[in-house]
Amino acid sequence: MAVSFDDIHRAATLLKAGELVAFPTETVYGLGADASNADAVRKVFAAKGRPADHPLIVHIGELSQLDRWAREVPEFALKLARQFWPGPLTLVFKRDPRVPDAVTGGQDTVALRVPAHPLAQQLLRAFGGGIAAPSANRFGHVSATTAAHVREEFGDTVACVLDGGATEVGIESTIVDCSGEAPALLRPGMITPQQIEEALGRPLAEARRRSPRVSGSLDKHYAPHTPLMQMEGDLVVELAHSLTRQGKRVAVLARTALQPLIEGLVWKAAPADAAGYARALYASLRALDRAGCDAILVEQPPDEPAWLAIRDRLNRAAAGSGGN
Ligand code: TXA
Ligand code: MG
Numbered sequence: 190m191a192v193s194f195d196d197i198h199r200a201a202t203l204l205k206a207g208e209l210v211a212f213p214t215e216t217v218y219g220l221g222a223d224a225s226n227a228d229a230v231r232k233v234f235a236a237k238g239r240p241a242d243h244p245l246i247v248h249i250g251e252l253s254q255l256d257r258w259a260r261e262v263p264e265f266a267l268k269l270a271r272q273f274w275p276g277p278l279t280l281v282f283k284r285d286p287r288v289p290d291a292v293t294g295g296q297d298t299v300a301l302r303v304p305a306h307p308l309a310q311q312l313l314r315a316f317g318g319g320i321a322a323p324s325a326n327r328f329g330h331v332s333a334t335t336a337a338h339v340r341e342e343f344g345d346t347v348a349c350v351l352d353g354g355a356t357e358v359g360i361e362s363t364i365v366d367c368s369g370e371a372p373a374l375l376r377p378g379m380i381t382p383q384q385i386e387e388a389l390g391r392p393l394a395e396a397r398r399r400s401p402r403v404s405g406s407l408d409k410h411y412a413p414h415t416p417l418m419q420m421e422g423d424l425v426v427e428l429a430h431s432l433t434r435q436g437k438r439v440a441v442l443a444r445t446a447l448q449p450l451i452e453g454l455v456w457k458a459a460p461a462d463a464a465g466y467a468r469a470l471y472a473s474l475r476a477l478d479r480a481g482c483d484a485i486l487v488e489q490p491p492d493e494p495a496w497l498a499i500r501d502r503l504n505r506a507a508a509g510s511g512g513n
Pocket of ligand 1 (some may be wrong): 300325361
């Protein structure tokens with residue numbers, strides 16, 4: 190059912206009252222709280238089961254609100270914001286003293302993003318302030334790209350889920366650290382390093398280690414519960430045969446490999462282009478996970494710039510279970 194003006198208004202009222210609201214962004218769904226209300230922000234950590242020192246992204250309605258949250262905005266960051274906001278890009282700044290510790294995990298920096306999704310925009314406008322929101326999944330799970338996924342994750346513990354259908358980008362935003370001398374990539378996303386460097390007119394710097402902390406950079410992330418392995422297409426088919434012969438149940442996320450005739454094999458063909466693949470990825474992983482197999486075999490995407498962020502998420506999924 191379409192989201193009405195009343196729904197947006199009710200969601201904004203809940204945020205003002207310190208309650209949680211899940212809402213779509215163009216990347217993945219977020220679990221939002223009033224970013225200036227530390228108690229409300231703590232509810233996000235409790236609902237997710239996320240450690241309190243993992244910082245959240247603050248979503249704002251427009252570029253002009255940046256100064257309320259960031260105390261230093263270098264020229265190179267403005268270039269990126271002007272070019273990519275609203276959009277799937279998060280920028281990390283030295284924080285304004287008014288940003289609660291609960292949001293930043295006590296760090297001296299804050300992550301900011303202006304999302305492009307019309308419902309996120311309407312919610313931000315109705316609410317007026319910043320919305321602190323991590324991806325709307327329990328810590329250790331795959332991010333949610335539909336309202337139904339959010340319900341799967343949280344049941345009725347989240348009072349309000351704005352349903353904007355399936356998200357367009359499908360994986361989390363690109364994160365660029367703008368709190369140091371030079372911009373550095375902290376998390377790849379569908380806005381590629383090449384696009385960022387082109388906008389900057391200079392190369393990205395190496396990300397500094399440990400600080401600022403990015404829980405999304407831990408190895409164990411974005412994983413389904415079923416063990417997941419990546420390999421080339423012919424190996425997928427070979428391994429599917431041999432595991433099945435051993436009495437195991439196998440699920441496959443294929444790109445180019447042709448489906449072999451194996452009884453009980455769970456097979457999903459992924460879109461051939463990177464944008465389509467990213468859009469479908471988390472829903473596919475959830476579906477394959479639900480099939481209750483012993484293994485998920487993923488046909489490895491190409492080692493090309495457009496696939497960088499997808500390969501990053503698949504590598505984390507293969508590394509073990511966990512998400513943030
Ligand atoms: O697309 C997205 O970015 C989604 C939507 C909802 O906006 N959000 C999202 O949030 O992916 P989350 O919390 O799942 O991941 C945010 C990442 C985390 O890895 C966190 O560590 C990092 O952003 N982060 C937040 N604040 C930071 C800071 N001050 N310095 C460095 N990294 C930060
Ligand atoms: Mg997350």
